Amino acid sequence: MTYWSGDEDELGKLVPLYVLVGGRTTPRNTTLDLATQIIAYPADTAALEPQYRQIVLSCGDWVSIAEVAAHLGRPLTVVKILVDVLLEQGLLAIGAPAQQTVVNRGLLETLLDGLQRL
Amino acid sequence: MKRTSVKIVVAGGFGTGKTTLVRSISEIDPLTTEEVLTEASVGVDDLAGLEDKHSTTVALDFGRITINHEVVLYLFGTPGQDRFWFMWDELAQGAVGAIVLIDTRRLDSSFAAIDYFERRKIPFLVAVNMFHGERVYTEEEIRGALHLSAEAPLLWTDARNRESVRETLVRLVRHALSRLPDTEPVG
Numbered sequence: 001m002t003y004w005s006g007d008e009d010e011l012g013k014l015v016p017l018y019v020l021v022g023g024r025t026t027p028r029n030t031t032l033d034l035a036t037q038i039i040a041y042p043a044d045t046a047a048l049e050p051q052y053r054q055i056v057l058s059c060g061d062w063v064s065i066a067e068v069a070a071h072l073g074r075p076l077t078v079v080k081i082l083v084d085v086l087l088e089q090g091l092l093a094i095g096a097p098a099q100q101t102v103v104n105r106g107l108l109e110t111l112l113d114g115l116q117r118l
Numbered sequence: 119m120k121r122t123s124v125k126i127v128v129a130g131g132f133g134t135g136k137t138t139l140v141r142s143i144s145e146i147d148p149l150t151t152e153e154v155l156t157e158a159s160v161g162v163d164d165l166a167g168l169e170d171k172h173s174t175t176v177a178l179d180f181g182r183i184t185i186n187h188e189v190v191l192y193l194f195g196t197p198g199q200d201r202f203w204f205m206w207d208e209l210a211q212g213a214v215g216a217i218v219l220i221d222t223r224r225l226d227s228s229f230a231a232i233d234y235f236e237r238r239k240i241p242f243l244v245a246v247n248m249f250h251g252e253r254v255y256t257e258e259e260i261r262g263a264l265h266l267s268a269e270a271p272l273l274w275t276d277a278r279n280r281e282s283v284r285e286t287l288v289r290l291v292r293h294a295l296s297r298l299p300d301t302e303p304v305g
């Protein structure tokens with residue numbers, strides 16, 4: 001699938017606010033998408049700062065970054081950065097990056113099957 | 119297979135029934151997530167500094183449908199048009215496709231959404247939300263008014279009705295399948 005790269009005059013004027021969290025303003029893992037799945041490894045969270053602990057505690061089972069952001073009431077960009085730090089610390093595992101998921105025949109047929117069985 | 123999420127975008131003008139559609143079929147109460155946007159690259163030093171800056175918050179609602187142990191589908195309603203293309207790009211990147219909802223009383227409110235997906239070659243269909251429970255215009259009349267290409271399916275839906283929404287999603291996935299290159303091995 002190809003994506004149109006965008007004309008200058010059509011580009012939105014608004015960009016995400018750059019927020020410095022844990023020493024970074026954007027996630028180093030650039031594949032983090034709002035639908036990307038994350039899950040916490042069992043670990044002792046007592047030593048974590050509250051904003052990190054909240055995240056680890058909210059993904060005891062597979063969940064998307066968007067759901068975590070919605071539950072915690074934090075902006076998506078902030079949650080992506082916090083998740084990124086936790087991934088590097090080995091506290092979270094990540095599913096297939098949603099932005100790079102290859103929408104192939106197998107995946108579409110799985111989806112079709114699932115929707116027909118609903 | 120790795121735990122995989124797939125996205126379907128629900129677009130269309132304000133009040134066309136996007137949130138209603140997501141609510142009808144989602145297995146969770148639709149959630150709202152926010153992004154903080156700014157006109158330029160204004161930075162803040164830490165989380166606590168967020169409130170002080172000139173910024174706009176854009177909210178988007180979404181729902182979830184678990185397909186199986188490995189695959190989960192998210193339905194994302196687009197935020198308002200025009201100023202929030204950045205968020206549209208994040209939603210559309212890697213998406214299976216899009217449903218563009220229209221209200222026949224205000225067709226023009228969905229033009230921008232149709233244009234967006236056409237230009238990016240993202241599979242989409244147009245779903246006419248049946249606010250009135252009847253079809254006021256014919257398919258030809260609506261296609262003509264929207265300048266819709268023959269390739270994009272057009273159908274009627276009832277955003278409040280789960281079965282109707284499910285059928286709309288099925289049609290979209292079939293459409294996305296039909297757009298795959300023939301050369302790909304079946305399997």
Ligand SMILES: Nc1nc2c(ncn2[C@@H]2O[C@H](COP(=O)(O)OP(=O)(O)O)[C@@H](O)[C@H]2O)c(=O)[nH]1
Nearest residue numbers: 132133134135136137138247248249276277278
């Ligand atoms: N009669 C009728 N009302 C609807 C339908 N879909 C949405 N509505 C109503 O139209 C209004 C706007 O719908 P909403 O889902 O919030 O639109 P959004 O702005 O696109 O998210 C709400 O008051 C809904 O209850 C429909 O299929 N039939």
Ligand SMILES: [Mg+2]
Nearest residue numbers: 136137179195
């Ligand atoms: Mg809405």
